[in-house]
Amino acid sequence: MIMKFRFAHESIEINAGLLIGLTLLVISIGGLVEIVPLFYIDETIEEVEGVRPYTPLEQAGRDIYVREGCYTCHSQMIRPFRDELLRYGHYSLAAESQYDHPFQWGSKRTGPDLARVGEKYSNEWHVQHLEAPRSVVPESIMPNYPWLSETALNTSDIEGKLRALKMVGVPYSDTDEEYQANVERFGEEAAKMLDIHSAEKNLIAQAQAGNYDGDRSNLTEMDAMVAYLQLLGTLVDFSKYDEGYFAEFR
Template sequence: MKHDKIERNLGLMLVLTMLAISAGGLVEIVPLFFIKDTVESVKTADGKEMVHPYSPLELRGRDIYIREGCYLCHSQMIRPFRDEALRYGHYSLAAESKYDHPFQWGSKRTGPDLARVGGKYSNDWHVQHLTAPRSMVPESVMPNYPWLIKTPLDTSDIGLRMAALRVTGVPYSKGEAEYQQNVKTFGEDVAKNLRIENAEANLRAQAASGNYDNNPSDVTEMDALVAYLQVLGTMVDFKQFDDDYFVKFR
């Protein structure tokens, strides 16, 4: 009888539904804040963190990846199942997404998962695939993105983008003290690319040295997107995990 009264009272049912959802969400989420290994600490032999924030060029590439809706057809989350491991490699670690705002786990795979795509193909392959996908993968349903290689990359606000992420906890550095802390955490080679004051210069330097679009004289959106794709899955040395993980599949 009481249940019948609740169902007939729309306002009361809405309030009780929200309370039930809130309680369930809290039960699932709150404990994660108190579990120290929710986000794994993945370190090198000398104690440096393997997973680090994106460089300015990679960060702009990620922005373009989101702008073009790539996440709608490609996930970046390998699940801990045998078929996933055999195709893509080690399952995704929480630590790999710790500096992603928002994360790119995705919910659909029209195309393959991209969590480990970095280094799998050459820069030339990515440029051609993004320009004309079916020239590389005949069965692909991916749209063409020919404008990326023709469009100069807007680098004017890269410092502001990094500063905004710094507010969310991403350790881009302002000043010498924060830079030195990043040197201790990530090593000097990584830390120098995390300095907000040098963001535009670092972006252009990486684009020129990486030659992602085969045109070192200019920085295009293709440079940025390929740089982003080439870093995915390359930060963690999974050799230290493989023995324990793959033993269950033998």
């Protein structure tokens, strides 16, 4: 019996065409087992109260974040391990990244994870840190980004960006029906910010109100970058989850 098995195994190994065919068969079966069940469930991501798409200003900031390659040194995914919890807080939820295209999970941390950096520092701190990192974190090896405060933010293409994101499933509104659906889902204030037709106006209004770069007379890329960073990890009220979760580590 063993000899027959060895002979069959050897026959497969030395026959490249048969080996490739059987390999593809096994991969196909495994793929179907993983993918087919997804077609029989309504949602693959749990609904989490508070999570919403980015506002136009926050989305512009995220685009700059990606453009500058910040994701190569900073992850945005807290794993469910004790050391991660003690340093960064509650582990990341899938729902927090459902409107990210692409998501910023990452696996490399030359710098700290940023999934919970929002509102941890002041706007002024972020501006100083981006312009001259070592002035606030002496041991930092992060490059300087002084041009963010000097470069005017381009707002002319924001509607096009939101329409593109809408095509891949982000619920920005383009019709009255979609607007009303967003009111019911996210609340009226958020729905106003997610209206494509008012995107540029809303972007400017949020930047003026937030004064993220410390200069209301200019709308800069720093405004958008800081607005994005200050949002990260702030949409979910983790006090509803932390008590039971933290108890596991006490």
